[in-house]
Amino acid sequence: MTEKYRNIINKAAPAVSVTAVLLIWLFMSEGGIIPAYMLPSPIEVIRAFIGDFTILMKHSAVTLQEAIYGLLAGTALAFVIAVLMDRFEFLYKALYPILVITQTIPTIAIAPLLVLWMGFSMAPKITLVILTTFFPITISLLDGFRSVDPDSVNLIRSMGGGRLQVFRHVKFPSALEQFFSGLKVSASYAVVGAVISEWLGGFEGLGVYMTRVKKAYAFDKMFAVIILICIVSLGLMALVALLKYIAMPHKRKNKQENN
Amino acid sequence: MGYLNAENITRSFDGVRIIENVSIHLNEGEIVSLLGVSGGGKTTLFNILSGLDTPDNDGKVMLNGKDITGKPGEISYMLQKDLLQPHYTVLDNVALPLIVKNGMKKKDARKKAEGYFASFGLDGAQKKYPHQLSGGMKQRAALLRTYLASEGVALLDEPFSALDTITRSSIHKWYLDIMKEIKLSTLFVTHDIEEAILLSDRIYILSGKPGKISDEIIIDLPKPRPENVTMSEAFLQYKRMIIEKIGQI
Numbered sequence: 001m002t003e004k005y006r007n008i009i010n011k012a013a014p015a016v017s018v019t020a021v022l023l024i025w026l027f028m029s030e031g032g033i034i035p036a037y038m039l040p041s042p043i044e045v046i047r048a049f050i051g052d053f054t055i056l057m058k059h060s061a062v063t064l065q066e067a068i069y070g071l072l073a074g075t076a077l078a079f080v081i082a083v084l085m086d087r088f089e090f091l092y093k094a095l096y097p098i099l100v101i102t103q104t105i106p107t108i109a110i111a112p113l114l115v116l117w118m119g120f121s122m123a124p125k126i127t128l129v130i131l132t133t134f135f136p137i138t139i140s141l142l143d144g145f146r147s148v149d150p151d152s153v154n155l156i157r158s159m160g161g162g163r164l165q166v167f168r169h170v171k172f173p174s175a176l177e178q179f180f181s182g183l184k185v186s187a188s189y190a191v192v193g194a195v196i197s198e199w200l201g202g203f204e205g206l207g208v209y210m211t212r213v214k215k216a217y218a219f220d221k222m223f224a225v226i227i228l229i230c231i232v233s234l235g236l237m238a239l240v241a242l243l244k245y246i247a248m249p250h251k252r253k254n255k256q257e258n259n
Numbered sequence: 260m261g262y263l264n265a266e267n268i269t270r271s272f273d274g275v276r277i278i279e280n281v282s283i284h285l286n287e288g289e290i291v292s293l294l295g296v297s298g299g300g301k302t303t304l305f306n307i308l309s310g311l312d313t314p315d316n317d318g319k320v321m322l323n324g325k326d327i328t329g330k331p332g333e334i335s336y337m338l339q340k341d342l343l344q345p346h347y348t349v350l351d352n353v354a355l356p357l358i359v360k361n362g363m364k365k366k367d368a369r370k371k372a373e374g375y376f377a378s379f380g381l382d383g384a385q386k387k388y389p390h391q392l393s394g395g396m397k398q399r400a401a402l403l404r405t406y407l408a409s410e411g412v413a414l415l416d417e418p419f420s421a422l423d424t425i426t427r428s429s430i431h432k433w434y435l436d437i438m439k440e441i442k443l444s445t446l447f448v449t450h451d452i453e454e455a456i457l458l459s460d461r462i463y464i465l466s467g468k469p470g471k472i473s474d475e476i477i478i479d480l481p482k483p484r485p486e487n488v489t490m491s492e493a494f495l496q497y498k499r500m501i502i503e504k505i506g507q508i
């Protein structure tokens with residue numbers, strides 16, 4: 001029984017906290033505690049969201065496209081870097097500091113540079129997304145590769161397997177868990193990265209919409225787009241969770257044991 | 260069926276000699292134990308026999324008459340850790356050597372591996388993942404994988420020492436049964452005297468610093484080993500003798 005109650009409480013907790021935040025917000029703005037020009041009420045925000053729905057969808061399609069292309073390219077880049085760094089100790093030592101330094105450069109500072117170099121097309125946006133997403137994936141993949149059990153590696157070697165087979169049967173599968181944690185972090189960075197790059201130049205995308213409504217002091221629309229960005233990020237993270245579920249059947253242990 | 264000869268194996272690490280002039284042989288169909296205290300060089304010898312390490316001197320490891328010194332991939336082994344890969348089903352784990360070593364297609368490897376599940380007492384575990392199995396079942400699966408990877412000879416390094424006493428004694432019985440069915444010459448590394456007597460045809464005692472083969476004992480107990488053989492006078496005599504020999508050093 002207690003187990004069951006704990007389960008229900010665990011599942012209800014996030015819903016309760018989100019509802020509570022919304023209620024407090026509603027109370028503060030509708031009750032006149034915070035003036036509407038500073039914080040629009042959630043009802044206003046929903047109205048703005050519905051009113052601009054078609055435009056918002058059009059812009060989010062562009063942003064999502066940039067985020068996904070960037071995330072895919074970032075993952076591919078991370079994969080190549082991680083495999084090479086794992087294979088060659090020299091590369092690991094040489095590249096690690098550079099990788100860390102790239103992450104200390106503020107995104108907001110390189111975005112205008114990218115626009116200068118690449119123009120107002122999609123290219124600088126995707127590049128920025130790549131720069132923000134490849135790092136967490138690279139590091140988590142590297143950690144995964146390096147934490148592999150040497151006895152498992154020897155086992156494949158004892159079967160006459162070479163590097164490729166060690167990678168295929170042991171290293172890569174055992175790094176998947178960490179890979180997906182990295183990918184999850186990167187998925188949330190991807191949308192934000194795309195939006196930031198759109199602030200600094202472009203004709204479409206949620207970031208462009210954001211700068212426009214900001215200039216018009218349309219706080220309700222501003223909040224609507226912020227919430228939409230959250231939703232898009234969450235959607236992308238859910239997609240990663242789904243991929244993980246598909247790629248790692250052995251992690252679905254509870255389901256299988258019930259069968 | 261296969262046989263193994265190791266001649267004159269010496270190995271040092273950082274100037275410290277761990278094993279010296281170790282020579283052992285394993286005849287076709289034999290189960291031979293290598294008995295020694297922890298830290299006595301068993302693992303060092305094991306790594307050399309399996310080809311993961313090489314001897315310092317001109318010592319040789321010969322499998323079925325072929326020189327396999329320093330060549331991993333020739334001899335199959337099993338450790339205390341089952342090393343079942345958590346991301347593969349039990350069937351895929353067991354089929355792994357057929358894919359890696361024999362280059363079989365996944366489908367064929369699975370089919371061949373599945374044929375052994377019943378006799379290894381693993382039926383029903385095919386589609387499960389390793390974490391869903393008990394410790395004893397995991398070691399059975401690991402032994403089947405080792406068997407499928409072998410060319411008649413296998414090295415077993417304390418394969419059952421992580422199991423609890425009750426599971427261990429039932430797996431010993433299972434092990435002796437399965438060894439009647441499959442033809443596998445086995446070198447069994449252990450520090451457990453009773454286990455060594457119970458399972459082996461012959462025992463080498465590795466002792467001293469550096470480790471040397473100080474004794475070779477033929478276990479002349481009936482095969483298959485009767486129930487309660489561990490309580491018999493002959494068994495206890497072997498045990499007493501081995502304790503005395505180890506104690507002398």
